[in-house]
Amino acid sequence: MSLIHSLHVSFVVFLLGLVGIYLNRKNIILVLMSIELMLLGINLNLLSFSVSLDDLLGQIFALFILTVAAAESAIGLAILVIYFRLRGTIDIEFIRLMKG
Amino acid sequence: MTEFFPIFIFLIISLGLSLILVGIPFIVAPQKADPEKISAYECGFDPFDDARGKFDIRFYLVAILFIIFDLEVSFLFPWSLVLGEINFFGFWTMIFFLLILTLGFVYEWKKGALDWE
Amino acid sequence: MFYLFESDFLGLIPETFLLLGLSTLLGYGVWYEKGRESEMTSHQLWVGGLCLAFTFILLCESPLMNMILCFNTLIIDGMSAYLKALILLSTLCIFGLSFSYLQQERIKAFEYVILLLLATLSLMLMVSSYDFISLYLAIEFQSLGLYVLAALKRDNEYSTEAGLKYFVLGAFSSGFYLFGASLIYGLTGTTNFEDLGILFTGVGPTDLFTQGSVVVGLLFLSVAFLFKISAAPFHMWSPDVYEGAPTVITAFFSVAPKLALFGVLIRVFYLGFFDFLFSWQQIFFFCSLASMVFGSFGALAQVKIKRLLAFSSIGHVGYMLIGLATGSLQGLQGIFLYLLIYLVMTINAFSVVLSLRTHEGEPRFLLDLKNLNLKSPILALTFSLTLFSMAGIPPLAGFLSKFYLFFAALDASLYSLAILGVLSSVISCFYYISIIKLMYFHKAEEVQLKPLVGIDGQKGFLLGITFFGILFIFLYPSPFFLLSHAAALSIS
Numbered sequence: 018m019s020l021i022h023s024l025h026v027s028f029v030v031f032l033l034g035l036v037g038i039y040l041n042r043k044n045i046i047l048v049l050m051s052i053e054l055m056l057l058g059i060n061l062n063l064l065s066f067s068v069s070l071d072d073l074l075g076q077i078f079a080l081f082i083l084t085v086a087a088a089e090s091a092i093g094l095a096i097l098v099i100y101f102r103l104r105g106t107i108d109i110e111f112i113r114l115m116k117g
Numbered sequence: 118m119t120e121f122f123p124i125f126i127f128l129i130i131s132l133g134l135s136l137i138l139v140g141i142p143f144i145v146a147p148q149k150a151d152p153e154k155i156s157a158y159e160c161g162f163d164p165f166d167d168a169r170g171k172f173d174i175r176f177y178l179v180a181i182l183f184i185i186f187d188l189e190v191s192f193l194f195p196w197s198l199v200l201g202e203i204n205f206f207g208f209w210t211m212i213f214f215l216l217i218l219t220l221g222f223v224y225e226w227k228k229g230a231l232d233w234e
Numbered sequence: 235m236f237y238l239f240e241s242d243f244l245g246l247i248p249e250t251f252l253l254l255g256l257s258t259l260l261g262y263g264v265w266y267e268k269g270r271e272s273e274m275t276s277h278q279l280w281v282g283g284l285c286l287a288f289t290f291i292l293l294c295e296s297p298l299m300n301m302i303l304c305f306n307t308l309i310i311d312g313m314s315a316y317l318k319a320l321i322l323l324s325t326l327c328i329f330g331l332s333f334s335y336l337q338q339e340r341i342k343a344f345e346y347v348i349l350l351l352l353a354t355l356s357l358m359l360m361v362s363s364y365d366f367i368s369l370y371l372a373i374e375f376q377s378l379g380l381y382v383l384a385a386l387k388r389d390n391e392y393s394t395e396a397g398l399k400y401f402v403l404g405a406f407s408s409g410f411y412l413f414g415a416s417l418i419y420g421l422t423g424t425t426n427f428e429d430l431g432i433l434f435t436g437v438g439p440t441d442l443f444t445q446g447s448v449v450v451g452l453l454f455l456s457v458a459f460l461f462k463i464s465a466a467p468f469h470m471w472s473p474d475v476y477e478g479a480p481t482v483i484t485a486f487f488s489v490a491p492k493l494a495l496f497g498v499l500i501r502v503f504y505l506g507f508f509d510f511l512f513s514w515q516q517i518f519f520f521c522s523l524a525s526m527v528f529g530s531f532g533a534l535a536q537v538k539i540k541r542l543l544a545f546s547s548i549g550h551v552g553y554m555l556i557g558l559a560t561g562s563l564q565g566l567q568g569i570f571l572y573l574l575i576y577l578v579m580t581i582n583a584f585s586v587v588l589s590l591r592t593h594e595g596e597p598r599f600l601l602d603l604k605n606l607n608l609k610s611p612i613l614a615l616t617f618s619l620t621l622f623s624m625a626g627i628p629p630l631a632g633f634l635s636k637f638y639l640f641f642a643a644l645d646a647s648l649y650s651l652a653i654l655g656v657l658s659s660v661i662s663c664f665y666y667i668s669i670i671k672l673m674y675f676h677k678a679e680e681v682q683l684k685p686l687v688g689i690d691g692q693k694g695f696l697l698g699i700t701f702f703g704i705l706f707i708f709l710y711p712s713p714f715f716l717l718s719h720a721a722a723l724s725i726s
Contacts, residue, residue, distance in 0.1 A: 024420075031413060038406060048402055055409035059416050066420030075419060078367050082412060084188045085374045089408075091181045092378050093401050096385050098177065100394040114395050114478075220257055227264040 023065035031058030044107045045100075049093050056086040178230055189218050242303045245310050248293045248318070249358055255285035256351040263344040271342050276333065278347040283329045285351065290322045306426050307368040308359070316570060316721035317361045317497040320577060324489045325354045327581045327700075328482060330692040331588055335482045338591060339387070346386060350486065353379040357494040366415040366425040369498060373411070373462075376491065377404045383486070384479040396478025403471040407461035414454030421447050427506035437509040449513045455502065456517050463495045465555060466524035469548045473532075476544035481596060484540055485584035488547045489577050492554075496569060499558060504566070511561050518559035522651060525552025526658040534665050537600055539587055542665070543580075546624060549662055550576050556655060557639050560646035563722050568639040570718035575635040575707065579623055582700035586617040589689045589697070606673040614673045616701050621666040623704045626659045631707040 034054030041047045060079045067075025101107055157164045196211050225231065243250065259278055267274055293315060301310045328350065336346065356375035363369040381404060385397025419425050422433055434448075457468065464472035476484045503514055529549025536542040554576075557569035590597045590606070590613070597603065606614040623632035636659065643652040689697070707714065 031409075034409070038402070045398065045402075052402070052405045052409060055406075056412070059409065059412045062413070062416045063419065066416065070420070070423050072423055074367075074423075074425060075416075078370075078416075078419065078425065080191075081367060081371060084191070085371065087184050087188055089374065089378060089405055091184055092381055093405065094177070095181070096381060096394065096397045096401050098174065099385060099388050100398050103389065103391055103394055112395055112398065114391055217257070220260060224260060224264045227267075 020065060020069040024062065027058045027061035027065060029058075030061060031055050034058060042109060044109060045097055045112075046107065049090060049097070052093070053086065053090055056082060175233060182225065182230065185221075186218070189215070241298070241301070245296070245298045245301050245303045246308070247296065248289045249355060251292055252285065252289045252351065252355045252358070255289070256282070256348055256355070259285070259351070260348050263348065267344070274344045275336050275342060275346065278344045279329055279333055279336075282347045282351055283326060286322050286326050286329070286354070290319065290326075293318055293322065302364065302428075303362075304368075306428070307365040308362045309364040310362060312723065313497060313500065313570075313721045314362045316717060317493055317573075318358045320493050320573060321354060321357045321361070321490050324493065324577055324581070325350060325486070327696055328486045328490075330696045331485060331581075331585060332482045333692050334690040335480070335588060339480065341386065341480075343386070346383070349379045349383050353383070353486070354490070357490055360494045361497040363498070364427050364501070366419065369502075370408070370412065370415065373498075374408060376494070377408065380404075380483075380487065380491070383483045384475060386480055386483065392478035393480060394478075396475045399471055400475045400479075403461065403475075407458045407468075410454050410461065411458035414451045414456075414458060417451030417454065418448065421451065427501055430506040431508060434507065434509045445513070448507075449510065452507060452510060452514060453517070456514055459495060459499050459502070460517075460521050463492055463499075463551050464544075464548055465521045465551050466528035466548060467521070469525065469528060472548065473536075473541045473544040476547075477538060477540045481540065481584065481588055484543070485581065485588075488543065488580050488584070492547075492551065493573055493577070496554060496558070496573060500566065500569070503558070504561075508561075515559050515561060518555050519648065519651060522552050522555035522559055523654055525549065525555060526654055527552075530658040530661040530665075533662065536665075538598055539600055539603070540598070542600065542669075543583060543587070546662065547580070549658065550624075552658070553636060553639055553655060556643050556648065556651045559651065560642050560648060562642060562646050564642035564645055565639070566722035567715075567718045568635070568642045570721045571638055571714060572635040574714055574718070575623075575631045578700045578703045578707075579620055579632060581696060582616065582620045582704060583624070585693055585697045585700065586613060586620065589613060589693060600669065600672060603669065604672050604676040616697060618670045618673065619701070620704060621669060625663040625666045627663075629705075629708050631704045634708050634711055 031054075034051040034057070037051030037054065038048050041051070060082055063075040063079045063082070067073065067079070097107065104111060159165070192214070193211070196207070200207060259282060262281075263274060263278055270277075296310070296315070298310055299312070299315075302308070303310065329347075332346070335341075353376050356372050356379065360369065360372035360376060363372050381397055381401045384400045385394050387393040415425065418430070422430060424430060424433065437445075461468040476487060479487065507514065525548055529545050529547075529552055532548070533542050533545035536545060550572075554569050554572050557565040557572065559565070560568075587597065589610075590602065592602075603617075606617070619630065623630035626633045626636045636655065640652045640655055643649075643655070
C-alpha cells in the first residue's frame, strides 16, 4: 500500500529477531534463527525503500545480503556442530564456561 | 485485485477438502487404544532399542555445499540476462568469480567432503 | 567499455596479488597435503609471510595515491595506505608468532594460514571501501574468516564456546549495521559516503527531518561499529572470546580488526556524516568514557592473563574513541599515532604471553607469571616495561600517544574526556604494577620452578623489535608524526 506500512512490517520482523536473541532461554538454534529473522527484516526494509524510491540499488544490496546471510548461517551451524560434538548439548544454560 | 479471485477460491476449496478428508475419519472411526495396538512393530518381538538412528553429518555437509553453489547460480541468472550489454568485461569478471568458486570446489573435493554420499 | 576500468586494476594490485597468492597457497596445501602434514603448516607460514611482504612492497610502491575505484565503491588515499600497511605488518607479526605456537599446540591445519590471509585481504578491502555495500561485504568477509579461526581448536571446549559467542555477536552487530545502512539508504537514496557527505552539507542541529530520521540510522550504525571494536557498553563478548580463542588468534583479534574498523569509523563519520557532528560526538563521548572506566575497573578484578589483556584493550579503544569524538584533524592524527603504538605494545605483550609456555601448557592465570624474574629476567623486564608503556608512563611510547590524544581532546574542548582519561590511566597503572609485583617480588614458595620452554627465533626477533620500539619511539617520533599527519590530511 504505502511505504510506511511495509516499513512497519519489516521493523516488526527485525525487532522479533532482535528480541528473540535476547529472550531466548532454550537453545542456540533459536539464536541462529533470530539472526536470520533480523536479516530478513532488513531485506524487506531495503526492498520497500527500493520500490518507493524507484531505485535499483536497494534490490542489489538485498541480493548481496541474501547471499552473505546464507554463507554466514552455514558457518554458524558448522561452529554449532563442533560445539555440540564436544559438549553434547546446545542448551543456553551450559554456555558459561567463561564467566561473563 | 480481481485477478486474484480464482486463487482465493482455490485456497478455500483446497483447505476445505483437506480438512474434510482428515477430519471425517478422525470423527467417525472408533478409537480404542490398546497397548498391543499402539506399540512399535518389530516383527512380533518387544522393541529392543530406540528405532531412531544417529543423524549422519554428511547430510548436513551436502546441504551446506548445495547452499553455497546455489548462491553462485543465483548470481549467474542476472548476469546471463545482461551479458549482451556488458560485453567482454562482464564476461571475464564472471569467469573470475566462477574461478574462485571452482578453487573452493577443488578444495572440498580434495578434502573428501564429497565421498560416501 | 573495457577501457573505463583499466586503472581499477592498477589501484587494486596489492589486493589482487594477495588473492592470487593465497589461492596458490590453498591449491598447494590441499593438493600436496597427503604425505607432508607435519611440514605443511610451516611451509604455508613461510610462503604466506613472503606473500604478505610482497603485498606490503606493492602497497608502498603503488602508482596511485588518490583514486576512487570500481564505480565509486572503493577509494585509495593516504589513510587507506597507512592503515593497510599497519594491517599487513600486524599479520606478519602474527605469522612470526605462530611458528612455534602451531607446533606446540599440534595444530596441523594449514587452513589457518589461508584464513588469516583471507582476513587480512578483507581488512584491506574494508579500509578502502567507500560505499555501504562494499563495506558490508568486506565486514562479513572478515568476520566469517575470524569466526572459524576463533573456534580453531576443535577439541577444546573454551575455543568452540569462544567461536560460538563471537559468531552470535558478530552476526548480531552486522544486523544492526545493515538496519542502519538500510535506513540511511531509504532516507537519502544513496549508499556512497562521498554522496552522503555532499548531500548533508549545511545540515544544522535544528533541521527537523534529518535530525529525526537520519540520526536514528546513524545510531544503529554507530552501535554496530562499537560492538565490533568492543567498546563499552558493548564489550561483554570480548573477554570471553579473547580468553577462549587460541592465543595467537587473540593477538590478531586485538590488533588487526581494530585498525580496520577505526579506518571505517573515520570514513563513515568524517566523510559521510560530518555535518551530524553534534549527534555522533555525544555517542562517542559516552562510549569513550564508558570504555575507559570499564577497561580500567574491569581489569582490576581479573585473574586470567588473556582476560586482563582483553580489558586493557577495551581501555585502549576508549582512548582512541576520544580522538574520534574530537572531530578535528589533531584527533585523527592522534588516532593514527595511537594505533601504531598500540600495535607495537600489543604484539609485544602477546609475544611475552606466548613465551611463558611451560611443559604443562601455556599460562592461563596471572599467578603463572609469578617469579618470572627468577626464571627469565629479560622477559620480566620486557613485560614490565610494556606494561608501563600501556599505562602511559613518560619516557615510553604509550605516553606519547596518550599525550597527543589528550591534547587533541583539550583543543576540542572535551575537557571531561581528557581528565577522565588521565584518571583511568592512573587506575590502570595500579593493576599493571600489581602484575609487576607478582613477577618480581612474589615469595618463592616452591623449591623448583617450572622451567620455560624456549623462545624460537621469530618470536625473539619480534620481542626485540617491539621492545626497541617501545623504548625509543619517544626519542625520535617524527617519522611517525609525519606518517600519521599525512594520513589524517587525506581525510580533511
